[in-house]
Amino acid sequence: MKRVLYILGTVWLSATEVKAQTPQVLTLQQCIDSAIKNSIQVQQRSLQTDAADINKDQAKLNLLPTLNGSVFHGVNQGRSIDPFTNSYINQTVNYANYGLGSDLILFNGLNLRNQIKQSSSSANAANADWQQSKDDVTLNVILAYLRVLSTEDLIALAKQQLEVSRQQVERLEKLNIEGAISPPLLYDLRGQxxxxxxxxVSSQNAWRNALLQLTQLMNIPYSENFKLEKIDNANALAPYTASANEVYQNALKQMGVIKAAEWRKKSASYAIKATKGLQFPTVYLSGNLNSNYSSAATQDKLVDMSEVPTSDYVLVNGIKNPVVSKQPTFSSEKINYSTQLKNNVFSGVGIGVRVPIFNSLQARNRVRLATIEYKNTALVEENVKRQLRQEVEQAYLNMTNAWERYQISAEQVSAYAESFRAAEVRFNAGVGTSVDYLMAKNNLDRANLNLLMTRYDFILRKQILDYYNR
Structure with a gap:
């Protein structure tokens, strides 16, 4: 039983180790998702979008009335005014004031309304910048992904060419042992x-550098223990059908950098309207609720009623009888805190108009500055569109040139393949020289290398155009 358990444990550990060493296959979309998720620039753009949304919400909340409370406690010494009776007193008085105040802007030249539109446009521009940052990361990952695939194919091509040379060297070593060939011929092939x-080795180093660049874009630790999913060459090598102008028109509708420039121009136009509103009168409604307390506040309290004779009298049967009146007796006592706050409540409401007459021309100059900013955003938008057109035209020209080079390289490979086949037959038959053989092989190797490079160059140029033509 122990032996069985030992064997099972050994098999399980071996399977786990093999599974851990098995290269992980990553798709292009997985690489893009990882790069976007881990990109610091994308995260910063996201935070800027959140801040712009908060500014937009605050602009809307500015339409609501304000409500503020106040509490003030103080001590007066010497001659002062009793806040309870508003009469002069000469004593130490503790006093307190409590208040609530509210203001509501009824009209201010549509300044608040245009601020809402301005901040909303700015939020849309920030969101477009965020999308553009993700698109830029996506493009960089696609290009790095293709570089890794191209270097993998370079390694395979180099190994294939090396295997041809190795087989030829092994054949010549046998012939050299038999004395059937000249030794320099073998040395030429060994050098090859x-x-x-x-x-x-060079191709493997290029692959490691390309893989390092991709992992850095993905913001993950460098590792050679994963592979990339191959792309469909049939679709990737299909001719590009859209024209440069079609790509440009689609890019105008989709590119985040264009949308951001357009939204910032709209935001600047609303900023002009908002600043112009500062030149109009402001109509506002205000209200307040207040109460106060004073330690000097007192009230008289009835203690007793006593009969006191007066100087008046009444005649009864000719006899003067004095008149007795009731006289109250009061005691003074302080009014407590809560009673004063309740009894001293007073409120007010009113409507006012604030007319800007002269404020050092601040409002007018703010309008002028907002107009300059609008003109600048218009120039930025025009420049961004101009740069986009130039980039699309350059990318389309590069794609066209890459397609032509790829076709010519394919024809060149076919020609050199036939030439090498004939040279190899002659060389194996002992008719051709090593110089002819090596020249034909080098020509074919260079042609295959050029074909590989032009193929991936065309695929890369198509991907760039697809980035604009979404």
Missing amino acids: MKEGELNV
């Missing part, structure tokens, strides 16, 4: 094989 080994 070593050059092939160098090409393999």
Whole structure:
């Protein structure tokens, strides 16, 4: 039983180790998602979008009335005014004031309304910038992804060329042992094989550098223990059908940098209207509710009623009888805190108009500055569109040139493949020289390398155009 458990444990550990060493296959979309998720620039743009949304919400909330409360406690010494009776007293008085005040702007030249539209346009511009940052990351990942795939194919091509040289060297070594060939012929082929080994090493280094660039864009630790999913060459090598103008028109509708420039121009136009509103009178409604307390506040309290004779009298049967009246007796006592606050409540409401007559021409100059900013945003928008057209035209020209080079390279490979086949047959038959063989092989190797590079160059140029033509 122990032996069985030991064998099962060994098998399980071996399977786990093999699974851990198995390269993980990543798709292009997984690489893009990882890069966007881990990008600091994208996260910063997201925070800027959140801040713009808060500014937009605040602009809407500015339409609501304000409500503020106040509490003030103080001590007066010496001659002062009793806040309870408004009469002069000469004593130490503790006093307190409580108040609530509210203001509501009824009209201010549509300043608040235009501020809402301005901040809303700014929020849309920030959102477009956020989308543009994600699109830029996406494009960079696609290009880095293609570089990794191209270097992988370079490695495969270099190994294939090296294998041809190795087989030829092995054949010549056997012939050299038999004395059937001249030794320099073998040395020429060995040198060719070593050059092939160098090409393999160089291709592997290029692959590692491309993979490092991709992992840095994804913001993950560098590792060679994952592979990339291959792309469909049939679709990737299809001719590009859209024209440069079609790509440009689609880019105008989709590119975040264009949308951001357009929204900032709209925001600047609303800023002009908002600042012009400052030149109009402001109509506002205000109200307040207040109460106060004074330690000097007192009230008289009835203690007793006593009969006191007066100087008046009444005649009864000719006899003067004095008149007795009731006289109250009061005691003074302080009014408590809560009673004063309740009894001293007073409120007010009113409507006012604030007319800007002269404020050092601040309102007029703010309008002029807002107009300058609008003109600047219009120039920025025009410049962004102009740069976009130039980029699209350059990308389209690069794609066209890459397509032509790819077609010519394919024809060149076919021609050199036939030439190498004939040279190899002659060389194996002992008729051709090593110089002819190596020249034909080098020509074919260069042609295959050019075909590989032009193929990926065309695919890369198409991806750039697809980035604009979404």
